[in-house]
Amino acid sequence: MKILIVEDEEALSESMVQYLSREGFVCETAYSLDQAAEKIELYLYDAAIVDLALPDGDGLSVIRKLKHIAAATGIIIVSARKALEDKIRGLETGSDDYLTKPFSLPELNARLKSLIRRRHFGGNNEIIFREIRVNPYSRQVFVSNRETHLSRKEYDLLLYFLSNIDAVLTKESIAEHLWGDYVDSADSLDMVYSHIKNLRKKLAGPSDAGYIQSVYGIGYKFRSL
Ligand code: CA
Numbered sequence: 714m715k716i717l718i719v720e721d722e723e724a725l726s727e728s729m730v731q732y733l734s735r736e737g738f739v740c741e742t743a744y745s746l747d748q749a750a751e752k753i754e755l756y757l758y759d760a761a762i763v764d765l766a767l768p769d770g771d772g773l774s775v776i777r778k779l780k781h782i783a784a785a786t787g788i789i790i791v792s793a794r795k796a797l798e799d800k801i802r803g804l805e806t807g808s809d810d811y812l813t814k815p816f817s818l819p820e821l822n823a824r825l826k827s828l829i830r831r832r833h834f835g836g837n838n839e840i841i842f843r844e845i846r847v848n849p850y851s852r853q854v855f856v857s858n859r860e861t862h863l864s865r866k867e868y869d870l871l872l873y874f875l876s877n878i879d880a881v882l883t884k885e886s887i888a889e890h891l892w893g894d895y896v897d898s899a900d901s902l903d904m905v906y907s908h909i910k911n912l913r914k915k916l917a918g919p920s921d922a923g924y925i926q927s928v929y930g931i932g933y934k935f936r937s938l
Pocket of ligand 1: 720721722764765766767768
């Protein structure tokens with residue numbers, strides 16, 4: 714799961730990145746409206762954490778932009794403003810949740826996970842696709858009720874596929890989803906290939922349904938069959 718953190722207080726931004734990365738999120742940061750706008754135009758995020766008071770303006774404009782160009786991205790506002798009016802305004806703009814600063818990182822993490830579950834997995838505690846079952850809290854994956862141990866990247870890849878069933882995902886978008894900004898193009902495309910290969914092997918049950926299909930010259934598709 715890839716998230717964008719729009720927060721100008723560097724120490725706070727860093728501590729969110731540290732905590733949420735350990736929880737398995739790929740985190741990218743923006744420290745101003747300008748930076749956030751640029752990222753939103755270039756990349757897709759599963760969720761965004763947005764501070765309202767940014768040096769170059771009001772965070773609500775980031776939220777409006779996100780709603781306009783990436784409606785599926787979940788949004789959590791984090792703000793020092795306590796005013797109820799701000800909270801209402803934020804929720805009206807289309808944010809999903811609101812946390813008043815100071816907040817605890819475990820609280821943010823819990824809200825983020827519940828938001829992503831609501832938005833991308835129909836509110837279920839487990840993500841179930843045929844014989845594949847994923848528990849996003851424990852990060853456990855079961856195939857035909859037997860636990861399958863995935864590496865962190867394989868796990869992220871599986872979740873990316875499960876939220877995009879039957880869609881063609883380009884190799885570039887997969888690389889970007891797995892590594893965020895730190896993509897070194899040639900190397901990472903090779904690594905995508907090897908993660909796909911391993912994931913295929915690990916998902917192959919007795920019936921070997923072959924969910925992951927290569928789309929020649931483009932990328933991959935997780936088929937509902
Ligand atoms: Ca701020």
